[in-house]
Amino acid sequence: MTGLEVGETTALVLLAAHIVLGFVATVLVSANRRPSAAIAWVLTIVFIPFLGALAYLLVGRSRLPRARREKQAEVNELVLARTAGLSLVSHGDEWPSWLHSVVALNRNLGALPMVGGNTAELIDDYEGSLRAMTAAIDGATESVHVEFYILVLDDATRPFFEALARAVARGVEVRVLSDHLAGFLQSNRRETQAFLRGAGIPWQGMLPLRPLRGQWQRPDLRNHRKIVVVDGAVGFTGSQNLIDSSYLKPKNVKRGLHWHEVMVRLTGPVVRELDAVFVTDWYSETDELLPLDTAPVVLPVPAPAPVSPGVPGASDGLVDAQVLPSGPAFENENNLKLFAALIHKAERRVSITSPYFVPEESVLLAIVTAASRGLAVELFVSEIGDQALVHHAQRSYYEALLRAGVRIYLYRPPTVLHSKHFTVDEEVAVIGSSNMDIRSFSLNLEVSVLVHGRTFVDRMRAIEDSYRAESTLLTLDAWLARPVRGKVWDSLARLTSSLQ
Numbered sequence: 001m002t003g004l005e006v007g008e009t010t011a012l013v014l015l016a017a018h019i020v021l022g023f024v025a026t027v028l029v030s031a032n033r034r035p036s037a038a039i040a041w042v043l044t045i046v047f048i049p050f051l052g053a054l055a056y057l058l059v060g061r062s063r064l065p066r067a068r069r070e071k072q073a074e075v076n077e078l079v080l081a082r083t084a085g086l087s088l089v090s091h092g093d094e095w096p097s098w099l100h101s102v103v104a105l106n107r108n109l110g111a112l113p114m115v116g117g118n119t120a121e122l123i124d125d126y127e128g129s130l131r132a133m134t135a136a137i138d139g140a141t142e143s144v145h146v147e148f149y150i151l152v153l154d155d156a157t158r159p160f161f162e163a164l165a166r167a168v169a170r171g172v173e174v175r176v177l178s179d180h181l182a183g184f185l186q187s188n189r190r191e192t193q194a195f196l197r198g199a200g201i202p203w204q205g206m207l208p209l210r211p212l213r214g215q216w217q218r219p220d221l222r223n224h225r226k227i228v229v230v231d232g233a234v235g236f237t238g239s240q241n242l243i244d245s246s247y248l249k250p251k252n253v254k255r256g257l258h259w260h261e262v263m264v265r266l267t268g269p270v271v272r273e274l275d276a277v278f279v280t281d282w283y284s285e286t287d288e289l290l291p292l293d294t295a296p297v298v299l300p301v302p303a304p305a306p307v308s309p310g311v312p313g314a315s316d317g318l319v320d321a322q323v324l325p326s327g328p329a330f331e332n333e334n335n336l337k338l339f340a341a342l343i344h345k346a347e348r349r350v351s352i353t354s355p356y357f358v359p360e361e362s363v364l365l366a367i368v369t370a371a372s373r374g375l376a377v378e379l380f381v382s383e384i385g386d387q388a389l390v391h392h393a394q395r396s397y398y399e400a401l402l403r404a405g406v407r408i409y410l411y412r413p414p415t416v417l418h419s420k421h422f423t424v425d426e427e428v429a430v431i432g433s434s435n436m437d438i439r440s441f442s443l444n445l446e447v448s449v450l451v452h453g454r455t456f457v458d459r460m461r462a463i464e465d466s467y468r469a470e471s472t473l474l475t476l477d478a479w480l481a482r483p484v485r486g487k488v489w490d491s492l493a494r495l496t497s498s499l500q
Contacts, residue, residue, distance in 0.1 A: 064207075064328045065217055068284050072329040075280045075289075076111040082294050083113050089269065090116040090320045095452055098345040099428060105341055106324045106450060109334040112276065114322035118268030120449075120456050122431075124419070124463050126245045129236075129263040130160055136230045136265075137163040144174045145278045147206075147227040149433070150241035151178035153192040157242050161192075165199035177281055178242075179223045180205030187248065204285045206445075221328050224444035226263075226433050227278050232293055235271035237447055238263035238431055239355075239420040252386070255414060262353075262419040262463060264431050264449065270321040277325045277447050284329070319453030326434065327445030333360075335434045335448055336441040340366045342424050346375055351464050352422040353380040356387070357394045358437035364397065371405040380467045382417045383410035390437070392493035395486070402476040409471035417467065421460060429457050 063069065090113075092100060103114045123129045137144050137160070144167050153161050168174050176196060183189050183205060196203045206223040208215045228236040240261035246252045247259065266274065272293040283289045326334035343350055343366035350370055357379065359367070371377040379401065385391025398408055411417035421431040432448035434440040451457075 064221060068217075069329055069331075071284050072280060075276070075283060078292060079111045079276055082292050083111075083273075090114050091452075092320075095320070096345075096347075096425065096427060098347075099452060102338065102341050102345060102450070103322060106322050106334075106338060109330065109332050109337065110324045110326070112273045112323045112325075114320050114450070114452075115269040115273070116318065116320045118266060118270045118319050118321045119317070120319050120321060120451055120453065121265040122262060122456075122459050122463060123238075123265060124260070124262045124466075126240065126259070126261055127156070129238075129240055129261065130156065130242075132263075132265055133228050133236050134160045134163045136228070136234045136236070137167055139234075140167050140172045140230045142172060142231045143229075144172055144231075145227065145229040145275060145282075146175070146242075147177040147223075147225055147278050147281060148242040149179045149222065149224045149226060150182045150186065150243050150247075151176070151192065152183075152186050152188045152241075152243040152248065153195050154188055154244045154248060156244040160242065161195055161199075164201055165195075168200050174201050175278075175282060176201055176203040177206050177223075177278070177285065178203070180208040181219065181222060186243075204282070206281060206285055208285075218443075220439075220443055222444050223281065223327075224433050224440065225277065225281070225325075225447045227274060227447060229271060229275040229278055232272050232275055233267060235266040235274040236263055237266070237274060237433065237449060239418050239433060247386075257384075257386070257414045257416055259416050259418045260411075262421060262431065266321065266449070268318070268321075270323060270449070273323040274447070274449075277323060280325070280329075281445070317453075317455050319451050319456050321452075322450045324432075324448045324450060325445070326441075326448065328443060329445060333441045335432075335446055336360055336363065338430070338448065338450065339363055339422075339436060342422075342428065342430065343367055343370050346370055346424045348425050349376040350422065350424055351378050351380070351461070352436060353417065353419045353464070353467065354422075354436035355382055355385075355416065355418045355420065356390050356435040356437045356439070357381055357397065358390060358439070359397065360438050360441055363436060363441075364400070367406060368400060368404040371401075376407075377405070378407040378409065378464075380409045380411060380417060380419075380464065380471065382413075382415075383472065384413045384416065386416055389493050389496060392486075392489045393496065394437075396490040396494035398474065398479055399476070402474065402479060408474040409468055410474055411467060411471045415470070419463075423457050423460050423464070427454050427457055428452055429460050431460075 107113055123132055144164065146164070164174050164176070183192070193203065207217065207221060209219055210216070226237055226240060238261065240263050245258040276292060279290045279292060324334055324338055340362045343363070350367070367377060381394065385394070401408060420433060420435055421429065423429045429451045430448050431451070432446060434446035434448050440446050
């Protein structure tokens with residue numbers, strides 16, 4: 001056989017392998033996947049055959065290993081058994097008629113009920129939030145559960161860590177979780193872990209990537225939750241990581257950047273539902289299943305107070321609240337379904353705050369439809385972004401939103417608006433760790449809290465008003481007139497958003 005014939009044979013074999021690879025990829029990738037994501041992956045594999053296939057093997061599957069999903073299902077069954085009838089301990093007669101179906105959706109997806117008798121205090125001050133969590137830990141008598149995506153010992157967070165050490169010293173059971181990869185990428189990781197070890201604080205990295213120990217999953221499946229629970233009675237969650245507001249990055253410090261966050265301090269029955277999320281994650285990482293609180297829930301009797309006509313819950317300031325965990329440990333995209341349902345149910349107004357806004361098709365359609373229905377729809381995002389690819393992908397959606405009538409507010413630098421919450425009409429809000437982007441819907445473990453309460457929403461509206469005062473209103477004409485270079489980068493970045 002001549003060299004030419006060998007070359008032709010090799011080319012035919014490679015072509016056949018390419019065709020077979022493309023066919024196999026089409027079948028395997030398309031199974032139970034959105035068409036847009038499937039097409040993006042198939043094109044990647046076809047046009048970059050071997051590197052594309054390798055990329056798919058590394059980051060193409062968006063479910064955690066079966067053992068972890070089975071642990072989630074096991075705890076769900078325990079929670080459902082523990083909370084039977086607990087949904088009756090709420091004020092359903094005060095809800096908008098459409099909220100009942102949303103609450104049922106959340107219960108079916110996340111196993112946790114809507115419960116009443118809670119207080120919910122919003123904290124939109126970065127240092128103030130750290131002080132509030134530290135004070136709660138200093139008051140602990142039984143247990144402290146801490147879970148953060150990023151957990152770093154630095155000058156800003158040192159009082160928090162020292163409070164944990166004091167709690168351990170007085171006999172309080174303290175447990176700490178943080179994301180393994182996010183911590184590995186922090187420059188202070190050794191100092192952080194040394195402090196925890198020295199203080200005798202049990203710590204576990206979440207979703208560790210240690211192939212030689214059999215600990216492996218898709219690398220960008222991360223635990224993005226932020227949770228602090230003290231004595232099962234006081235809880236915190238929201239958008240804030242446990243780190244300095246500059247995130248300790250030299251380029252952020254040089255530019256004077258700092259992050260703006262919103263956390264919520266909770267008391268009441270909902271705290272034990274928040275703790276159930278921590279218990280699940282602790283079980284997933286350590287195989288230790290902590291006991292769930294099974295004490296009966298009794299709603300407090302509100303103190304007499306003037307009632308504003310037509311304002312539910314105005315007499316006591318208490319709220320009904322429901323925790324919704326989500327992520328690749330579940331079979332459904334829980335937060336995606338909640339967000340889309342709420343936007344579709346809205347009757348007058350929707351205000352969304354999300355630092356990373358790369359919406360899945362159903363959420364984008366819900367937002368555009370809401371604006372087209374005549375609702376007042378607004379979106380608060382940062383004018384600048386700390387992640388270039390995500391920021392450009394986010395910008396690619398602005399034109400469709402503006403044409404539909406959505407008002408987009410760009411929060412001015414040097415502050416990066418990192419808060420994650422939205423409000424619906426006058427009585428319903430969601431706050432938590434979840435961005436309104438495909439990553440938070442499909443790849444990250446997140447936690448959200450659905451809240452019903454006029455006074456709570458009024459407070460959140462006041463925070464939204466403060467954003468508006470610090471933002472620039474984006475207009476369609478100004479957006480269409482942006483430089484061509486920006487338009488090109490926005491369009492290219494958008495193509496990557498479906499590679500899930």
